[in-house]
Amino acid sequence: MATLFGINLFALSGQLLVGLINGSFYALLSLGLAIIFGLLKIINFAQGAMYMLGAFLAWMALQYFGINYWVALVLVPLAVGGFAILIERFLVRPIAKEDHLYSLLLTFGLALILQGLFTQLYGSSGLGYQIPAELKGGTKLPFMYLPNYRAWIIIASLVVCATTWWVIEKTKLGAYLRAGTENPQLMQGFGINVPLITTLTFGFGVALAGFAGVLAAPVYSVSPEMGSNILIVVFAIVVIGGMGSIGGAILTGLMMGIVEGLTKFFYPEASSTVIFLVMVIVLLLKPAGLFGKEA
């Protein structure tokens, strides 16, 4: 067995991999939350439910229509994003002028409804989803066996996160988003249709959760609770990273996945609480979060 200073490298890299995979999901979900928060100034409590919806839609698409994984990976985020657009347009926007607490409660209620609906329809035990044939098997690395699908999760998540970051930070469309986050009223005054951009942004931010859901279907059990479980952790990550930064949301997501993985190796008892511990420490030392702007 390969050991270094008495550390089992196989087990360590195994946990690091698990951490990176969790981190990939954290990154996608907190990125979506950060984008939505930027323009709408609401924390979307339904982000976890949308992730769950994405996983279920992928499962249903395969089960009922024979739509394969790859097609679902494209169609499901579109469907989830489209659903979100309707929600924003007809539920969130009418109360957007009220205290943001109302929209927050609305998304929370929506999450409960979705979760209840799927529990009613499919029970809470969870459904299985096959890894697509193209990604079965794995690769032997020096210290570990890397299943192809797990590698794919990391790559797909990184590519989507990096592309999103690039669009927001480096393109004209992203400039609209950044400026709209700062001063939507002036953007309107310049002739930019901010309500439309807001709706599309909400749709895109939620579509990221739908995408994460499809990615997750083959590795986590597809269950109504999968969203609420991960969302609590993602909220902690958002607090750690701070709401101000898109890149920060991505990096913090990945980092916290790794921190979780490392803890699982060195001190497994703390692995489910370590992120909250980090959150407390960050809140004490830098209340605006690692990447947040101090008010």
Place this chain on the structure above:
Amino acid sequence: MNSSVMNPPGEERLQPAKSSTGEKIRIHDLHAYYGESHILHGIDMTIMQGELVTLLGRNGAGRSTTLKAIMNMVGRRTGKININGTDTIPLPAHKIAHLGVGYCPEERGIFSSLNVEENLMLPPDVRSDGMCVEEIYELFPNLAERRYSQGTRLSGGEQQMLAMARILRTGANILLLDEITEGLAPVIVQKLAQVLQMLKERGLTILLVEQNFRFAAPIADRHYVMEHGHIVEEVKQHELAAKTDLLNTYLGV
């Protein structure tokens, strides 16, 4: 008050055909509200093509609110605002700019998450004959030098130039400028006066909110004086000398 301000009934409807040479902005009985506060109490004003008109008044008189009401940026507004012959009261805020209006807010509104060039390129073109970027950089060389700096890292004067440049680039030919000289060094104020003079020569229509009467007086064609959400006086350029005392009382200078 002047007859061009108070329109006799029946003359209120605008003929769009007139708009290219005639009235650019016509406001009638404009009321504006922020929530429960009633800020503008029936404003009437008309601005002709190529005119530079100022809106004077003490702090809190409602001058910024008048510009915001034109931009549909207040809570609620009633009355009539015609821009280029189009009734803009029912229009959403993002449609106003596309009538050729460029708005420069009092706080300048430079975006800190955008660099200088991104700030400059941000507003969409509202007409086809705006200044090109080279022309802008020639007019404001400082901006060219600092084009990759964060927008809010610029000095106050540079930020003001950026705020001006940004709307000139879009081709807007009706400018609503809110206190563009506020807190700036004399050389920069002078530069802005030159720029306004140049824009006037190009035939742009300008509504300028100003505290600095010495800046405004030589370049303006007309002045409106506001108090408590009303327009209380209109002074044409040739009446300035005669009405100086009156203006001093209103403005408290």
